[in-house]
Amino acid sequence: MALRKPPLYDLHADRATFTDFGGWEMPVEFDSIRTEHEAVRESAGIFDVSHMGEVVVSGPDATELMQRLVTADIAALDPGDAQYAAITDEAGIVLDDTIVYRLPALEAPRYLFVPNAGHDEATFDRWVDHRDEWGLDAEVENETDLWAMVAVQGPDALAAVDNATTVDTAAPARNEIVASEVDGVESWVARTGYTGEDGVEILCATDDAETVWTAFEGCDPCGLGSRDTLRTEMGFLLSGQDFDPDEEPRTPYEAGIGWAVDLDTEFVGRGALAEAAETGPEDAFVGIELRERGIARHGHDITVDGDVVGHVTSGTMSPTLGEPIALGYVPVSLSEPGTDIEVVVRGTGKRAEVVSTPFIRHK
Amino acid sequence: MFETPDDRKYQESHEYATTDGEPVTVGISDFAQDELGDIVFVELPEAGDEMSQGEEFGVIESIKAVSDLYVPVSGVVSAVNDALFDQPELVNESPYDEGWMLKLEDVDDAELAELLTADEYSEQTE
Numbered sequence: 001m002a003l004r005k006p007p008l009y010d011l012h013a014d015r016a017t018f019t020d021f022g023g024w025e026m027p028v029e030f031d032s033i034r035t036e037h038e039a040v041r042e043s044a045g046i047f048d049v050s051h052m053g054e055v056v057v058s059g060p061d062a063t064e065l066m067q068r069l070v071t072a073d074i075a076a077l078d079p080g081d082a083q084y085a086a087i088t089d090e091a092g093i094v095l096d097d098t099i100v101y102r103l104p105a106l107e108a109p110r111y112l113f114v115p116n117a118g119h120d121e122a123t124f125d126r127w128v129d130h131r132d133e134w135g136l137d138a139e140v141e142n143e144t145d146l147w148a149m150v151a152v153q154g155p156d157a158l159a160a161v162d163n164a165t166t167v168d169t170a171a172p173a174r175n176e177i178v179a180s181e182v183d184g185v186e187s188w189v190a191r192t193g194y195t196g197e198d199g200v201e202i203l204c205a206t207d208d209a210e211t212v213w214t215a216f217e218g219c220d221p222c223g224l225g226s227r228d229t230l231r232t233e234m235g236f237l238l239s240g241q242d243f244d245p246d247e248e249p250r251t252p253y254e255a256g257i258g259w260a261v262d263l264d265t266e267f268v269g270r271g272a273l274a275e276a277a278e279t280g281p282e283d284a285f286v287g288i289e290l291r292e293r294g295i296a297r298h299g300h301d302i303t304v305d306g307d308v309v310g311h312v313t314s315g316t317m318s319p320t321l322g323e324p325i326a327l328g329y330v331p332v333s334l335s336e337p338g339t340d341i342e343v344v345v346r347g348t349g350k351r352a353e354v355v356s357t358p359f360i361r362h363k
Numbered sequence: 364m365f366e367t368p369d370d371r372k373y374q375e376s377h378e379y380a381t382t383d384g385e386p387v388t389v390g391i392s393d394f395a396q397d398e399l400g401d402i403v404f405v406e407l408p409e410a411g412d413e414m415s416q417g418e419e420f421g422v423i424e425s426i427k428a429v430s431d432l433y434v435p436v437s438g439v440v441s442a443v444n445d446a447l448f449d450q451p452e453l454v455n456e457s458p459y460d461e462g463w464m465l466k467l468e469d470v471d472d473a474e475l476a477e478l479l480t481a482d483e484y485s486e487q488t489e
Binding site for chain 1: 400401403404406422424426427429448
């Protein structure tokens with residue numbers, strides 16, 4: 001299968017290295033992961049995240065369809081609100097996580113939500129199948145190939161956005177989205193992100209991607225490598241790695257996103273999750289710091305007294321801390337920060353400790 | 364372009380071995396350090412270990428990848444570069460000098476002679 005290319009591929013081609021991510025050929029590194037990471041923590045970086053999906057839902061029953069397929073309370077959203085949510089199956093297992101935007105300034109509710117890379121087609125099918133099954137009057141469009149998405153993140157990001165926008169709109173408040181113009185290009189600008197820093201994610205038509213990207217010349221171009229170290233330092237989940245319906249089936253409670261579940265709403269998986277909430281999860285998603293030299297990586301076992309009690313789902317060297325950090329699942333009884341554990345790195349147990357996330361203290 | 368000095372020989376898996384007598388210094392090429400990106404961890408054997416050509420002698424990790432290191436020529440480890448434990452970035456900054464990894468003695472000269480020359484190795488990485 002040929003890899004999908006983001007609209008900015010040719011622009012990146014001579015200055016980035018690329019990787020296959022979710023079926024897309026995406027820039028993984030421009031300068032170096034370390035310098036890109038630092039730029040986002042200290043000034044501002046810009047990411048091409050056009051591999052993220054865009055599915056648009058409209059029509060009289062749009063709200064009901066959205067409500068019944070994600071865990072958060074969609075009916076409570078005002079125009080211009082953004083909401084993080086999980087998409088779960090009947091058993092309450094997380095299929096994907098997503099941001100749902102209720103697009104602003106429209107009388108009839110219209111939602112654009114963002115499934116993870118490579119999940120757009122399956123998600124679109126899921127929406128259409130359930131719409132038909134439930135006889136709802138809603139239009140569902142997979143617009144992934146129509147939209148480019150760039151993220152501008154870092155303490156200086158909002159100033160950069162202010163500089164690049166050519167209409168006099170106020171920046172969106174946190175977790176809100178506004179219609180704006182970036183260097184003359186009509187765009188949706190959302191105050192959301194995946195780095196732990198302030199900043200925005202911008203959606204524009206694929207043909208306008210280059211105009212939007214080059215409007216942020218002062219921001220360091222960043223690849224998926226630093227996007228991963230930045231999100232890991234925050235303890236944010238990576239779909240398909242920290243949870244995955246096949247390889248790592250987890251409920252939102254196990255994955256630490258129970259706050260995005262509203263059991264007072266009706267959605268696929270609600271019954272199972274109501275029970276799970278009652279009994280409490282067996283495992284918890286925790287932060288881990290190694291106390292010995294070594295780096296914990298995806299798939300490494302976590303042991304206590306030689307018994308395997310869990311495993312690492314993400315791990316790297318934290319560029320901010322200069323220390324190895326990891327995320328993974330352990331039994332709830334071992335999830336208290338300060339609990340001593342070991343991570344088995346290439347056959348050798350390394351002393352480690354459960355810590356709270358985010359790993360970095362934030363302003 | 365990458366530096367590939369001709370005072371040493373190379374193997375396809377990107378380790379070099381110096382050719383100016385014993386001890387033979389072993390490390391990874393400029394091309395390899397660039398491919399790996401920010402190096403954050405190096406695991407090395409202990410002095411006194413006997414190693415055979417092609418054997419795994421350690422592990423090098425960048426932020427994004429984990430790679431095995433292979434001995435380019437058989438010999439006995441006479442020293443390892445302890446500085447890399449605290450400053451693994453020396454491999455990025457100075458792969459042929461401060462970023463060295465092993466010193467080998469009792470080296471098999473025939474094996475050393477058969478490794479790739481700088482020119483042959485450069486062709487491989489073009």
